[in-house]
Every structure is written in C-alpha cells, then in structure tokens.
Amino acid sequence: MKFIHTSDWHLGRQFHNVSLLEDQQAVLEQLIQYIQNNPVDAVIVAGDIYDRSVPPTVAIELLNRVVKRICGELNTPMILISGNHDGAERLGFGSEQMKNAGLHIISNFEDMLNPVVIQTKTAGLVAFYGMPYNDPEQVRFAYKEAVSTHDEAHKLLAGKITEQFQAGQRNVLVSHCFVDGAIESESERPLSIGGSDRVSHEHFLNFDYVALGHLHQPQKKGEEYIRYSGSLMKYSFGEQNQKKGFTLVELDQNGFVSAEHIDLIAPHEMRIIEGELEQVIEQGKTDPKHEDYLLVRLMDKHAILNPMEKLRAVYPNVLHLEKPGMLIGVEQEMAQAKLARSEIDMFRDFFIEAQDSHLSQEQDQAISDIIKQLSQQSQ
C-alpha cells in the first residue's frame, strides 16, 4: 500500500506582505493531479494546515476545495492533525461528522487513541494514529502525570498509543514535533525557548512509519521510517535550496518498504540573487523565472537611488533588498583611518544616480559651501 505524507501547508500565509494563496493553490493542484494519476490509499497532513489559529476565509475555502477533490472526487481518505500554528478546536469542528466521508481531523487526545484503520491489499490493515500538536502542560492536564518537557510528553503519548496496537496491523504515527537533532529552517515558529521542545526519535521506534510535521526541510531522523516530509513550499529565502513536495510512502505486510520524495514546484520560487545593480538588471531582462519571489543582495559599494523601483522593472516580485556591499564599503573606509564618507561624497554619489553625470567644479564648490554652513550651524 502507498500513502502520501505531507505537512506544513500553512494555508493563508503572507510573505513580506504578499499572499501566497495562489502558489499554495497551484502546488495543491499538482498534488491532486498526482493522486489522480497515481492512486494512493491515504493522504496524511502532519499539522500546520493553516498558518494561523484563526485563518483567513480564503484559506478555509482553499482547504474546502482540496478536501472536496481528494476525499470527495478521488475517494481518498485524508488524515489531518493540528500543528502548533493551527487552532485545534477551531480546526476540529464537526470532525465527528466528517469521518464517514473520509475526512479525519485529529485535534484532541481522545481521537488520538482511535486510529483510522484502512484495509489495504498489500499491507492488510493499516492503523493511522494522529497525535495532535501538544505541549507538556496539555499532557499534564489531560493525564494528570508529572510531565515537564516535550520529550516526556511525547514519550507518554507514544506509550498510550502503543497500548492500542492491534495484532496484525501496521501502525503509522502522525505527529507534529521537533525531533532532536533534525535540521531547522528559518520559517518555523519555535515551540518553546531554549531547546526544551526537542523530542527523542526513540519513542517512535515501535511504529512502522512516523509521518512528522513541523520542520520545513524534508529529512529522516534516526531511522529510514521516521521522516519529515517538509513543507508544501518554501516559506523563507533560507529554504531556497530545499526540495519541496511530499513523501510517497510504501508499506507491505512486514511494514516499511520505502519513502520517496516527490517534487512540487511553486509558480513563484523563492530565491536570492546577488550582484551589482546593473548586472542584476541585465540578467533579469532574459531571466525566464523573472516573476519569482526574490531577495536581492546588492553588492554595489556606492549609494543607489531607488534601487527597488529599478529592480522591479525587470523582477516584479523583489520582496526584500539587502545592501551588504554598502556595509563593506563603510567598513573598509572606517578601517582606512577615518577616511569616512563625508556628506559631500554621499551627495556626489546621489548626483550621479539622479542625473547620470558628475557635478561640475562649480556645482561641487557650491554644495560643499552649503554643507559647511549647515554643519557650522548645527554645532
């Protein structure tokens, strides 16, 4: 049997004030197309379905359409758990009523212990246990046991689940947590401060597969069958080199067989371009991916007028601009024994930018005099 493991959709996310909804819709459409062409037994979303506990209406509508297509038209069960970004109770409304239609939203500990059991041809009965995102306090409250770390909480919950195992079933865990030693990305929200959010993968060894969410980079941890699928798409420039998509998992009667990463390509990729302004603009003129979401690092060492406007003429989706070149310039000058850039130097740069020519000797004298006067007045 095969199922899709995906996570961290973050529907409704904004990135530098740009809505990513159309990109999210496009990659989800690729996911749906994949399922249409390659039927699977289930689709797992390991938390952070939405980006916020109160998601915008458009994000709810998008999830509704996706669910209609996958559960309804493609008749493929979906199993979702709440992540740290989701509002568990809000996400869980009506979950009892949705089950028979193949939509399983697991957002509380009660549902966690009632697995979704799917009959498959090649792996027999496969039980999917969804562990909603939780913190030690919630576990302490629910089970009245002394639990003070995420690790202890997950150990206890994994134990409770293991007690439910039925002979002859494969067991899949779906969990949203930070497995110790795994690699972080920029776009994750910390679960707690100071590393107390880390969970040992050893609590999960009894399962045939562990479908993890939270970390945005696809990776395995400890065992081949303990995996993060990574997020649906890139959610920070720091993820520019990460492969995004989903994990296709295969199980048989003996358990884990394989896990394969399948790419999903967002219409707008997130990437970083470095170079001097002229060079970046020149390259943009023939860049087929000129609509990508960009962070541009300008290496120019002199001041530039309206760089964003100039860049956006060729790269319309420059979302962020860095000017480390300017800093390097400043640092070098600082080092060159107080040869710091004076106001007149700055103005000369500005004039070149604005007028495309140098100041005449007369103009240079005039502006120098004005700056001198102003500087005397202010002393």
Next chain:
Amino acid sequence: MKFIHTSDWHLGRQFHNVSLLEDQQAVLEQLIQYIQNNPVDAVIVAGDIYDRSVPPTVAIELLNRVVKRICGELNTPMILISGNHDGAERLGFGSEQMKNAGLHIISNFEDMLNPVVIQTKTAGLVAFYGMPYNDPEQVRFAYKEAVSTHDEAHKLLAGKITEQFQAGQRNVLVSHCFVDGAIESESERPLSIGGSDRVSHEHFLNFDYVALGHLHQPQKKGEEYIRYSGSLMKYSFGEQNQKKGFTLVELDQNGFVSAEHIDLIAPHEMRIIEGELEQVIEQGKTDPKHEDYLLVRLMDKHAILNPMEKLRAVYPNVLHLEKPGMLIGVEQEMAQAKLARSEIDMFRDFFIEAQDSHLSQEQDQAISDIIKQLSQQSQ
C-alpha cells in the same frame, strides 16, 4: 412528522461585557432534553448560529458538543443556514463531508438548490431547502440578473427553489430575512439602511412551512405557516416580556398542521426593575431570581453614592443602571424658576448617603463657607 424550528442562537454573544455562553449552553441543554423525551424528525436552525463571523473558540466548542448530542447520540438530522451574523464560508467548511452524518450546513446557493429530503411516516418525503442569508449584490453576482433589493433577491431565490420541487414532497423553506411588517427587537443588527431590507411574505406562499430567522421575537407573518421561532434567549432588555424558545412544527401528507411555541428558560433572565434605591434593595433581599441580568431604573430624585455597589450586594448581575428620576428631578427644578440644586444641596445629599445622618448646623455652615470661597476664587 414533527420538526423543531429554532434560530438566532448567537453563540458567543457578550452582553454588557458578560459572556452569555453558560446561559446558551443551559438552554441548549433544555432543547436536547426535549428532543430526547420527544423525538422529532429534524432540527432547523434558521441562521445566526454564531454571533460573529469569527466566533470565539468556546462558541465553536459549544456548537460541536450540541451537534454531537443531537446528530450523533440522538440521531436527529440538523439543518443549519448561515445568517447575517455568521461567516458563511467559515461556517460551511466541510459541509460536504458532514452531510452523511446528518449535519447539513447550507451556506451557498449551490447547496440551496439541493434540498435535504427526509423520509417520514406521516408526511412522506419532506424536502428542506436552506436559503443562506444573502444580500442583493450576492444574488446579482451569482445569477447575473438585475436585482437591487432584498425583496427582489428573495423573490428570485424562492423562484429558483420552487423550480426544484418534486411531485409528492412537502416543501419547507429555511430563510434568514426581514419579512415586511414583522416586529423588530433591540438586539437585531439591521440588514441594510432605510427599510430596503424588507421582503414580502408572498414569495414564500408555495411552501408548506417557512422557518424564518433574523427577528428575535417569535411571530407568524401573513400565514400561519410563515414563522419566526425567535431567538434562543433574550439578547436585550427590550425583550424582557418576549417568550423565548423554539417552534414545534407538525406536517402531514397535506402539508402544514400546526406550530407550537415551546419555552426555553435561561438561568439568568434579562429584565428591568424600576424603583427607588432602598425599595429595590429591599425587594432584592427576598427575590428568588436575584441573579438575573438586570437593568435597574432608579427613580430617586436626589444624588446617590455608589448605587451600583449597593445594588450588586443584593442583585449581583445588575448590568446597567439608569437614573431617570434624577433627570425628572432636574427638569422639575429647572421649571421651578431657577431653584436649581446648588452645590450645598448636592453635598447635603452626599453626606446623607455617606454618613447616614444630616449635617449639623455647624457643619452645614462650614461647608457653605468653603463652597462660597471656592466659587469666588473660580470667578
């Protein structure tokens, strides 16, 4: 066959900064008890399930529990439409997946034309058509027809629904609108300005029963079978004399048989008490309903120190205080040819309130002198 018609639950409503959730839970518990003792074929909620488009989590949890009890445990289908207070898309998430479990949330025009058809013993097939709350613009956009008033919109939608009628079925309409000539209450939010929100009941004559929501007072309009159930409980002091609850509707093979109002009693009623402070406090000491939510109208004609504090010692849930007596006093005095209350008169009242005795002659003289001095200084 019998069904329950209810509307305007407004879950999550605050009243004078007090959460009404516990009261809402209590009256819904009465509703559930009623169904348990008197099984019905369906429960209709004609809009304004929630008080806000983004309801608080506790309101969502309450609705979830109610749905679990009614649809799940009592196996009774529920048909809900969105009202003007609800966020239609938000409320409608997963509605496709909930249908088979007997939870029908109708929040768009597509679902409006697919009735919930229930097989009954005494009335055969009964088709429930839910018309979500809508305004002329939405109807214009959806049907590309020139519609500029609520009346035209509802005429068009009722016509579309009528086209779906199947021979041999009873037809029930569920709608959230303001039927022309019906009686408003204080706690409804206007649908539009200047009366253009009114809808003629004549568009609804073809139905066997019309379950209306929006107006908070139970009432019929035009025909016995065109009815508002009224809100679940009182939502303003102006509704103190309204009977709150739900409507029990009976249909048979020939259509409408009867509609009966069944009371639901909130733990805290909303009511208005009028009287002088001492009198109200005396009455409160033996009032078995002293925990009601109260508006107190104090008829005293002199100033009173800390009346709220004094009242709350016997009536802990005084939510609002009016002092028309003070105004009457002031008006009378104004009329009595400038015998307006002086500062010394005010202070004498205050002293009686604070010390429970009159100023001695000496004290009266002293305070009069001080007031005179101050008044000279300020001139």
